[in-house]
Amino acid sequence: MTRLRGSWTAAAAVTMLLLSACAQQTAAGAPSTAPSPDASSAPPAGADDALVLRVSSAGGFVPPSAIVGRLPQTSVYADGRVIFEGPVPAVYPGPALPNVQWGTISPATLQQLIDKAVAAGVKQGTDFGQPGVADAPTTEVTVQTAAGKQTAAAVALREARPDDPQLTKAQQQARAKLSTFIDELSELTAKLTTSAPExxxxxxxxxxxxxxxxxxxxxxxxxxxxWPGPALPGEKLSPNLELTCVAVTGAQLDAVLGAAKNATANTPWVWASKSWSVQLRPLLPEETGCTDLKAAR
Incomplete structure (x- = not known):
């Protein structure tokens, strides 16, 4: 489980806010609201890693390795952490490591995001239509609400014309609302990047x-x-793809991160006298290993 150093006080305040909004959605547990929690109110393992909101992409005409290693655009957690992809330099080849950044938001801002997501159509039954665009990715948004997990999936949300003739007026309006919400979320992460980049x-x-x-x-x-990490090539990710995976932790993680600073996305990594292409994918708080990447679409 991946964790970031943070304040238990902030985690507690946000989780209690979610409890009031989400009724019985307490499966992940809830931290105490006291600044100095005692043993009876200490949060159970993983409480701060509860995912509340996520924007991600699926599919599209990209290589299989890009699909497996794709990071969500933005992930928001119960303790107020926001993990997102930061700016990428316009160079080729690009850096070996993605620019993943994080920041924190207040309980009030977190609740506003939940409310805005639902208002933008992130709920069962919203029809975003099927535009006349081929090989485009699907934008997926999930949010945890009082009614449980709500989802929305819009094909070619950015690629299709707003007035695509294959979309009804209602579908065009639904897609516009979802796009506006995602733009607002992007503005929030941009502010986190410029104010206190981490x-x-x-x-x-x-x-x-x-x-x-x-x-x-x-x-x-x-x-x-x-290659300073675990033995390559690792475990098979799919029986139909020539892709394998190794999970890097501990001292080897430090060594790989250090070496990656001087590498690019096209660097040949040598292990046991063989050269390998290696795509580095930081795992998020709720992810524990290569198995989490096998379900990528």
Missing amino acids: GYQPEILAAIVQPYTEPEGQPGRPLTMD
Whole structure:
């Protein structure tokens, strides 16, 4: 389980707010509201890792490794943590590590996000239609409410024209409302990035592995680097794909993170005299290993 250092007081305030809004949704447990909790009110393991809101993508015309290693755009947790993808430099090849950042929001802001998500159509029954766009990803939004987990999925939300003729007026309006909510969430993360940027430090790093092949159109072979993590190639992610995975923790995690600072997305990593392409994917608080990536779509 991946954790970030934070204030128990903030975690307690947000969780109690969720309890009042979410009635009996207490399966994950609730921290105490007291600034210095005693043993009887100490939060159970994982209470601060309860996922409240997430925006992510699924599918699309991208390589299998990109689908497996894709990070959610934004994840919001019960203790007020917001984990999101930060700005990426416009260079090729890109850095080996994604720019994952995090910040915290107040209980009031968290409740506003929940309310706005539901108002934007994140609930069962909302019809976003099927626009006339091929091979586009599906934007998925989930939110935990008093009625339980609510979801919304809109195909080609960003790629389709707002007035796509294959969409009804009601579907166009539903997609516009969902887009507006996601834009507001993006503005929030942008403020977190500019006001107090914090790099996300995972406790577990997934390495998605495949045999190295020379990228097309690249002038010369990139410099190789010795792989300082667990033995490659690791466990199979899918019987139909030549993708494997290893989970990196402890001292090896520090070594891989250090080496990745001098690597790119195209760096050949050498293990046991063989070269491998390795995509580094920080695991999020509720993720525990490579198994969590097998369900990626």
